[in-house]
Amino acid sequence: MSALLALGRRDFVQARSYRTALAFDLGWGVVNVLVYYFISKVFPQAGGLGKAPSYFAFAFAGILISLVVSSTASDVASKLREEQLTGTLELLVAQPLRSSDIALGAAVFPSVYALVRVALYLAVAVSLLDLSTAHTQWAGVVLMLLLSTGAFLALGIAAAAAVLVLKKVAVVDVAIFAMTFVSGALFPLAVLPGWLRAIGRVMPTEPAFAGMRAALYGGAYAGDAAILAGVGLVGVPISLVLFARALAYAKRRGSISEY
């Protein structure tokens, strides 16, 4: 646990050293939320949104989960690729750490930072953008965020394993964008063509979006939560095994350091 905290603190100190970029990142996220708020004003009669009271409310839940997905899935893989390129990954591997410490440690700061951003955007949306919380089940919101973090952490670690072998992060970013796009982050699945809707329904992001909307706007989220819990419980151990094997492969190839 102390190694995980040390790895998380390292990333926090590094992020803090880029103060302007950090502030810009947070501010840009708020702008992104505002964009969907004003789009929603243009189409006040949007239908097919389930229990979401407006298009903004629908898209907002998608934005929150997309934040968690990109932080846990994409950022972890990018972080480890960066370490491989700069030479610090070799130093980490040389320390008395488990491979799981390295993988999970890379996820600590992105996960916590994603949750901080979610809290900030929720505060902005509720206090300034009239996001209704009349039916919000706050425990459900927290549960969905935590379970989503676990589920997509599995994806992030598996992606990091793939990146160690394939040495390409762009593949992961495209895959994650495609996954969130077709599984209803910003529009209902019903508007998609049948074949694409079928793909969207089996994406692990779909229950995360549906469950978050249910928790935010009044609905049953237990089923979606159970799916995410299952994905996390099964996926994280499998992804850690994949990561250990990818590291072993890189050691055989002599590619732990790529500079």
Place this chain on the structure above:
Amino acid sequence: MLSLRSVRKSFGDRLVLDGVDLDVERGERVALRGPNGAGKTTLLRCIIGTVTPESGVLAVEGAAAGSRAARLRIGASLAQERSFYLRLTGAENLLFFARLRGASTGEARRQVDSLSEELELAELLPAPAGRCSTGQLQQLAFARALLGDPSVLLLDEPTRSLDEHARERLWAAVARRQDAALVFATHLEDDLRHATTTYDLGAR
């Protein structure tokens, strides 16, 4: 303390290490010599466990090289110029690695303070590593290798970018660790004065 038997490693078609046998006892200082590409750094990496040999047996105080037990006993300095978190200060880098080696926050700080005094790093530690010169990073890398008082030190060209005074401090610090085994790669004749044994990888 360190035992290598029939270690063989190739990258693609290029055979880099071919049947390396080496025993290093407590307090022994072994210099690895050889031209560029002879496999000095690869051999150090095999001992650390960041490169896996195709065949052979490597043990660090009885623990298989690459195992957690072996890595805990090794302090290493490889590719010193590239292996720092450049936005973190020298002190933050050292504290981070001390924590990874199992030290509590207080113990990590004591280790860093002690090394700072011994190696005269006080002026380097508050600066971001990205603002340090190559020689300064090399001093920090050596300090990092000493964290946790390892019983085996592996240093890759440890004095390459150091000024004379820093070189003296480095070898004095090594001399104070009489029980530690040292394996270092070097091209410098001056460094060989500090070796008790020389292993020539280019002569096989």
